[in-house]
Amino acid sequence: MREEIIEKKTVSKCFNITAGAIDSMRINTNVETTVRVYENEKIGIAGRVGACNIDELREEAKKNLALGIPYPDLPNPPVERSVDCYKEIVPDGELVATMKKLMARVCAENPEFTFGNKIIIEETQQKYVSEKTNYSYRGNSLVFSITIKFKGSANIMDEGYSVEVTEYDEDEIAKGIKKTCDSFLSKAQFPEGEKAVVAIDESLAGMMLAHFTADYYFNHLSLFDGKLGEQIFNEKFNVCCDRDPKRAKNLPFFDAEGVVSENDCAYLIKDGVMKGLFATKKQAAQYGCEYIGVAGASYNGVPSISGAGFKLMPTADDISDVVKGEVIYVSVSSGGDMTADGTLSLPVIVSYLLKDGEVVGKLPGFAVTASAKDLFGKDFLGVAKNGFYKHSNSVIVAKANIVNKE
Amino acid sequence: MFQFKEGFYADIRIEDRFTTNISIKNGQLEEYNVTTLKKAFLRVFDGEMWYYSSTTDTDNIQKELDSLYGYAKANPNIEEHPIVKRYEVNKDELYQFASCSVRDISAEEKMAKLTSLDALLASEHMKMRRALYLDRNSKFEFYSSKGASVRYDYQTTGVSLVAALAHNGEQFADALQKSGVRFEEVIVSEQEIKSFLDELETYITTAKAIEPGAYPVILSPLATGVFAHESFGHKSEADFMVGDETMAKEWEIGKKVGSELLTIYETGTLKGCGYVPYDDEGTKAKMNYLIKDGRLAGRLHSSSTAAVMNEELTGNARAINCDYEPIVRMTNTMIQGGSSTFDELVAGIKHGFYVKTIKHGSGMSTFTIAPSVAYEIVDGKIADPVKIAVITGNVFETLGLIDGVGNDETALSFVTGGCGKMEQSGLPVGFGGPHIRVSKMNVQ
Structure with a gap:
């Protein structure tokens, strides 16, 4: 009977931002242990959150084989590997003061906006052990997931700033947020024609x-x-x-x-x-x-x-490296989807017209429609590693139809 | 029970959660998972900052609490803080499901219910099927330094039957879901399954493309509920208004925000997945009108937002589990029924669409609903099935364009999905309403 043991520990500190100020700190330590056993093409699983006795868990997993869940027993290669990417991002004792300082600067630099949501620093330790396979990993990151709201707007949020980093650079973060806020206040007109070059987050x-x-x-x-x-x-x-x-x-x-x-x-x-x-x-x-x-x-x-x-996978660093000229950068969209035949539709709430990578101004609302096959096929131009600011998600650059212009 | 220190506000929320998750895919058992997890979430407030922690070591909550106090600074006036002053001090024990707990239903009974339904899932173009049984029974406890002591339970149980069909290179999937608060309530008849599959067969073989544009649209109670939740429910969550005085003024109670036919209410009192008799700050559930006859009537609060806006508590501070702090969330969001029959609503449309089931919805200034099964309406009659990627609209414009409200208000409860806000996803919420007619929506 083959056995797998997986142990995962996450330690996080999460700061809540309300109206631009840090108003809470949450400390979470989560330990999860899993035992899986395989016998006669069946799997038995037992798991615990918090402290556990591994022998008890093993017996429970064996007992759960009786549930009869079919699963093949496919062992992994006999490899041992350990990766430790952990490095201190902000000293623990300075976290609260550092994040308060950042948010005070962001608020001062962007007085027409208010900010909310979370800053989370998290460390993960995970192990996988089965027969002669032994893997371990340790890493950490700092996530800024900040909502940006233009004061007086009837919207729940107007823009966002979202990055995951392993090194803290206050200037870079403040710069990214300021660029987003400044761009939101600018105005531009749609380029002519029903088809345009768009840059959309890779999550599309x-x-x-x-x-x-x-x-x-x-x-x-x-x-x-x-x-x-x-x-x-x-x-x-x-x-x-x-x-x-x-x-x-x-x-x-x-x-x-x-x-x-x-x-x-x-x-x-x-x-x-x-x-x-x-x-x-x-x-x-x-x-x-x-x-x-x-x-x-x-x-x-x-x-x-x-x-x-x-x-x-990016094909270039920046949008302007993918294509010169006018590009519509889609910053905030609202729940698009595809029809049964693969026609994609994405309502766009906030977008900016870029020219050679520089912001011309904010565009009114519209929707992007395209055949998924064409968007990533004949109309695909590339993927830029940097979206609107450093460390943001990559963006797809492609030609698409622009409809429902407001 | 717990020793709370002077100079701080503190509360403790404990949840003992039992869940069952059984999944059968294409007739083969895929998952059989029974989980019992007891966890506590602790909050300490000193008037300036909140400090939170969670623990599975529920035998040592006092130790965890004492440790959390170490981060905060004692405040002799904490009792006078506007947030703290607002907290209700309820003492109650409200166990509704002790005699019908899903914890006491045998594994064999749950499996038998699911396998019997799975056996009925068969149709010509179906390529994959999945039958899910899901239940949850939670026992909550809440204690605060002000003296609150509340214990209550929560229960949902249900099945979701998913069918995925393919025909001529196109694919389509939809689910038939039934849920309730008692195991025996969850009944799906053979005829219901047959009708569900027949409709999908007709859809996959005959649905046609549409010409994108602005059309009148009728929303089913399911689509109406999602529309209420996404279009206005989220906007009513007061944490989005904190720190923005202009917006607070803009959202003055009494302001006209929609059609006179429109009334939206929110309450945690409805039994189902959005049942929240006490929220996660110990506030008792209330009936809250968000829009009454087209005018803004209220909004949803935690104690923090109620204090900032100087309004009353509404019972909407919720967390998805004991890993997170409560934030302002919805419970059950409903559009109130009107006087029209479904046929009367349809009869008023020359050319438009009827959205019957949906895949998902989202909303900010623009709301978006991705329909699943939808039909064209021609000359006042339901016509052919159609393929629609999304329907969208500006929230406020659309609220003003509701020109028909059905008399068939239906409250819906679910065992899959849930609401996502910021880092907390999958919060069970109920919603619903009657069929409604909107004179113009963007259909793509």
Whole structure:
């Protein structure tokens, strides 16, 4: 009977921002332990939050084999690897004062706006042990997730500033927020024509994720049915789940099943070719596809697929490196979706017209529509590593239809 | 029970949560998960800052509390602080589900219910199916340094039957969900499943593309509920107004914000997933009108926001679990029923659309709903199924464009999904209303 033990500890401090001021600090320490056992193509799982006795957990997992949940026993290679990316970002004793100073500066530099939401510093320690596989990871990051509201606006928020960093640079953060606020106050007019070059957060590609799951693909539910191994998108288009410790922040290099992707990066699309599928070991065995290291799991749950580390590989540093001239940068959108035939629609609330990377001004509301196949195919221009400010998500740059202009 | 220190406000929330999650995919058991987790969340306030921590070591809460006091500075006037003064001091024990707890339903009964329903999921173009059984029973305790002592329970149980179909290179998935607060309430008939699958078959084989544009739209009670939640519910959460005096003035009670046909209310008293008899600051649930006859009637508060805006508590301070502090959240958000029948609403439309089921919704100044099953309306009659990616509109414009309100107000409860706000996602909320007609919405 093979056994897996997974231990995860997260320690976080979270600061709440109300009306631009830090008004609370939350301290969380969370310890989760999981034991999985495999026997006769079945899985037994037991998990605890907090202190636990591993022998008791092991017995409970064995008992849970009787639930009869089918699961293949696919051991991982006998590899030992330990990665420690932890480095102090802000000394613990200076955290409150440092964050209060930052927010005071942000408020003073942007008096027409009010700020809210969270700043979170978190450390993760995770271990995966099974037979001769032994992985451990330690990392940390500082997340600024700040809502920006123009004073007097009837909206719950107008803009946002969101970055995850491993080094604290007050000037860089203040600069990013100020650029966002200044841009919000400016005005521009739409470029002529119904089609324009747009730059949209890489998470847009997440709308298609279901179509890259093994479940969808092998049940003929994917828009890309039968296309595995074929060129389906522009040859510059690369989508992956990136767990490379050099790039991924506070994310273990192994997935919830102890699978390590080739070069720590699981490609779904490489050079426009449909390369891999979201599959757990169970789905991979069921459908006869590869498992590439994209499993997640709750502490006492059966592994399922996870989009952790999902990203589009940049083709250039900045938007202006991808394309010169006018680009509409989509900053805030509202819950787009796709129809059954793959037509994508994204209502845009806040966007800025850029010219050669410089902000011309804020545009009125509109919606982007496009065929997903075209947006990442013939109309795709590239992915810029830097969006609107340093450390932001990458952005997709492509031609798309602009409709419903306000 | 707990020793609270002088010079601070403090409270302790304890949740003993039991959940069951059974999933059968394409006839094979995929997940069978029973979880019991007891956790506590502690808050200490010194008048300037809040300090929070959570612990699973519920036998040593006092030790955790004493440690948390170490971060704060004693304030002799803390009792006079406007936030602290507002806190209700309720003493109550409100166990509604002790005699019908899902903790006491055997695994065999839950599995039998699910497998019998899964066996009915079959149709021509269905490529994948999933049957889910989910339940939760929570026992809450709340104690504060002001003397509050509240204990109550919460329960939901239900099934979700998901069918994914494909035809001619297009795919479509939808779910039939039934939920309640008692295991025996969750009944799905063979006929209901057949009707659900028949409709999906018709949709996948005949739904046509639409010409994007502005059209009159009828929303089903489900879509109406999402619209109420996304379009106005979030805007009513008062934490978004704190620090913005202009906005507070702009949102003066009594201001006309929508059609005279429109009344939206919010309450934690409805049994279902949005049942919150006491919020996570110990405030008793109330009936709160957000819009009454088209005019702004109220907003949702925690004690912090009520103190800043000098308004009354509403019972809307909630956290998704004992890892997080309570923030202003919705409970059950409803559009109040009117007088029109569904046929009367449809009859008033020459060319428009009917949104029957939805995938998701979101909202800021513009709200967006992604329909699942939708139909064209032609000459006052429901016509062919159509493929719509999203319907959107400016919130305030759309609230003013409601020109028909059905007489079929329906409160809905769910066992999947939930509301996300900031870092806290998946909060169970109920919503609903009647069919409503909006004279113009952007349909894409």
